Amino acid sequence: CDHGLLYMLVIVFFFLGVFGGSYAVKTMTKAQSAELLDYFDLFLKGLSEWNVSPAAAAQHAILNNLKVVLYIWLLGLTVIGIPLVLLLVSARGFVLGFTIGFLVQQKGSQGILIALLAVLPPSIINIPALIVGAVLAVTFSGWLVRGRAKYQDASLAKQFIAYCTVMFVVATVAAAAGFVEAYISPTLLRIVSQVSVQAML
Numbered sequence: 001c002d003h004g005l006l007y008m009l010v011i012v013f014f015f016l017g018v019f020g021g022s023y024a025v026k027t028m029t030k031a032q033s034a035e036l037l038d039y040f041d042l043f044l045k046g047l048s049e050w051n052v053s054p055a056a057a058a059q060h061a062i063l064n065n066l067k068v069v070l071y072i073w074l075l076g077l078t079v080i081g082i083p084l085v086l087l088l089v090s091a092r093g094f095v096l097g098f099t100i101g102f103l104v105q106q107k108g109s110q111g112i113l114i115a116l117l118a119v120l121p122p123s124i125i126n127i128p129a130l131i132v133g134a135v136l137a138v139t140f141s142g143w144l145v146r147g148r149a150k151y152q153d154a155s156l157a158k159q160f161i162a163y164c165t166v167m168f169v170v171a172t173v174a175a176a177a178g179f180v181e182a183y184i185s186p187t188l189l190r191i192v193s194q195v196s197v198q199a200m201l
Helices: 002-027 030-046 054-076 081-107 109-146 156-200
Strands: none
Touching (some): 002 081, 002 109, 054 156, 109 156
């Protein structure tokens, strides 16, 4: 029951971030939107011409995802980790909400297609890992806050090993999301960009 409530709490904070990111798109000035749109259009047009190593892109994406898992793991080891973990989850939701909101607002149906093909595939893998990792961190941090008196039969070492073991699995899933982001999303995005360029000709 406690874990169910924690999952609900973490998911609520994630979607608060998503809604916040979507709302932030609406608060942008026309100049800001135009500048960001020009940058994105330049990226989209040049995507097929860029010779970016998939291995380098994968390394970058995996490291970014693993950094977030590492931060969550470290915050779970502190007694003040609970609010910070929730803020981190909300921040990740904000980025996702802003990205999708901007694409849909500025690109319409093409933006929806880009979001479905390029943004969502790695997110479908990474977001559940993020949520599970956050719940684990909040649980362990709460265990430290309440102290071990309530759990006299459970040693700190056993709790710590269990925490690290499951977080390792979370990190592995997050790394897999990095592979998807580096190898699958760019390929799908190139297809969209080529179709877009042909449509403009």
